[in-house]
Amino acid sequence: MTTKIHACVExxxxxxxxxxxxxxxxxxxxxxxxxxxxxxxxxxADKAYDTDALLMHIVAIGAKAVIPPKANRKVQRHFDRHxxxxxxxxxxxxxxxxxxxxxxxxxxxxxxxxxxxxxxAASVLWLK
Numbered sequence: 310m311t312t313k314i315h316a317c318v319e320x321x322x323x324x325x326x327x328x329x330x331x332x333x334x335x336x337x338x339x340x341x342x343x344x345x346x347x348x349x350x351x352x353x354a355d356k357a358y359d360t361d362a363l364l365m366h367i368v369a370i371g372a373k374a375v376i377p378p379k380a381n382r383k384v385q386r387h388f389d390r391h392x393x394x395x396x397x398x399x400x401x402x403x404x405x406x407x408x409x410x411x412x413x414x415x416x417x418x419x420x421x422x423x424x425x426x427x428x429x430a431a432s433v434l435w436l437k
Contacts, residue, residue, distance in 0.1 A: 314403075315327060315336060321398075327424070375389050
């Protein structure tokens with residue numbers, strides 16, 4: 310009944326990669342798949358992405374993890390708070406992409422068509 314857009318944006322807030330899943334799928338399960346063809350310098354994400362498996366994957370690809378630790382972690386990690394402020398780029402991307410009515414309401418029944426329009430909408434934003 311619902312669809313979740315998992316997206317990765319670059320330093321200017323433009324879409325680099327995206328995946329679509331059902332609404333019940335947790336975000337962190339798709340993070341490694343989004344990072345497979347990308348070589349980032351840093352990965353900025355919120356607390357939901359604070360898992361040991363993802364952190365090891367980020368280190369393995371040679372990137373810096375800028376993810377705040379969850380409050381229930383036994384050993385609290387340090388992260389770059391100054392660089393973490395740039396995480397709002399992904400939030401602004403989703404706010405811009407939801408301005409397209411077809412993305413916000415998901416009129417398309419097929420996933421392939423919906424994903425195509427998400428990419429078209431991201432392309433329009435890129436050209437602005």
